[in-house]
Amino acid sequence: MTPFDRKSLIVLLAVLGAILGNVAAALAEPPPAFEGRRLFVSYCQLCHGKMGKGDGPLAKQMGITPSDLTTTVRSRSDTILKKIITGDGPQTITGRARHNILSEAMPEWVNVFKAEQVDALIAYLRFLSTSKHPMMGDPEVGYKLYTKYCTVCHGEEGEGDGVMTKMIKINPADHSNANEMDPLSNQDLVYSIVNGKSQFMPAWEDTLNPSEVEALVSYIRLLSN
Ligand code: HEC
Ligand code: HEC
Incomplete structure (x- = not known):
């Protein structure tokens, strides 16, 4: 048996991609943490700063000190976070008024977001407070590239169930599984993307530049949160 040629696989994928591209683009639903990041x-x-540390430019100007969301959010339930973000209703199960937990410097977003958007924001806050891996690139760029090149094998939601898995015998990594993805460092992911892995994960070094690879890594992190 001849060894599998990664270059011809890329060509095959380009052809498949052209056929499936529009379908994939129409179907791809970004994960909640990704939507939440957009809103954040x-x-x-x-106010809260790029990574939720409380060091945003408006906070400095207003002379306020927003909480460091990467630590405070861990001890908050989803129910409490919903109330904090929307400012809607009594803030604790004991029914005390909202400002018993928060100062007025945190705006009330009750008329701004739909329920799904608040859920998405919470998913992103959970990501900020649990992810051990720094964001290395722009996930917006990563999302577009993932839809274009990766979902064909890795699936719309990164679960490893893309259309190609029904055509050839492959078992792609499940990018939505935090237990599988968290032990891998950002460098491990970069290495697999650039150089490929075992027989069927293609090497993308001729297709993607380093900042595109970093963008993909950030998007993959949001898939498992
Ligand atoms: C105008 C500045 C400002 C903006 C904009 C803002 N916040 Fe805040 N936020 C604050 C301040 C200040 C606090 C701390 C209030 C306190 O501790 O009394 C806070 C606290 C919080 C907390 C509570 C942290 C905790 O567990 O104690 C959450 C959650 C939060 N903000 C989420 C958000 C989200 C989500 C958004 C965007 C939809 C947002 N904030 C936008 C200023 C802001
Ligand atoms: C032809 C199908 C195919 C395509 C297209 C594909 N992958 Fe993969 N990928 C795989 C398979 C199969 C594995 C599992 C390899 C293994 O574990 O031996 C994998 C594994 C990986 C891993 C490694 C995770 C780990 O366990 O180390 C990363 C990261 C990855 N793919 C990212 C991507 C990205 C990003 C793209 C798009 C640019 C992409 N893949 C496109 C098939 C594919």
């Missing part, structure tokens, strides 16, 4: 960037980062 637009609405929260000004």
Whole structure:
């Protein structure tokens, strides 16, 4: 048996991608933590800072000290976080008023977000407070590249069930499984993407530049949260 040629696999994928591309683009649903990050960037980062540490530019200007979300959020239930973010209803199970836990500097977003958007924000806050791996690139870029090149094998939600898995005998890594992904460092992921892995994970070094690879790593991190 001749060894499998990674270059011809890439060519085959390009052809398949052209056929399936539009379908994939229409179906791809970004994961909640990714949606949450989009909202966080637009609405929260000004005060809470890029990584939720409380060091945003508006906080400095207002002279306020937003909580470090990477630590405080761990001890909060989803129910409490929903109340904190929306400012809707009594803030604790004992029914005390909201400002018993929070100062007025934290805005109330009750009329701004739909319920799913609040859930997405919470998913991203959980990501910020649990991920051991720093964000290395722009996940927006990663999302587009993943949809274009990776979902064909790794699946729409990264679960390892892309259409190719029904055509050839492959078992792609499950990018949505935190137990599988967390032990791998960012460098491990970069290495697999650039150089490929075992027989059927293609090497992307001729297709993607280093910052595109980093963007993909960040997107993959959001898939498992
Ligand atoms: C105008 C500045 C500002 C903006 C914008 C802002 N926050 Fe806050 N936030 C604060 C401040 C200040 C606190 C700390 C309040 C306190 O400790 O009394 C806080 C606290 C919080 C807490 C509670 C942390 C804890 O567990 O104690 C959460 C959760 C939170 N913010 C989420 C968000 C989210 C999500 C957004 C975006 C939708 C957002 N914030 C936007 C200023 C802001
Ligand atoms: C032809 C199918 C195929 C395509 C396309 C593909 N992969 Fe993979 N990928 C695999 C398979 C199969 C594995 C599992 C390899 C193994 O564990 O031996 C894998 C593993 C990986 C791993 C390694 C995780 C680990 O366990 O070390 C990463 C990271 C990865 N893929 C990222 C990507 C990215 C990013 C893309 C798109 C640029 C992509 N893959 C496209 C099939 C594919």
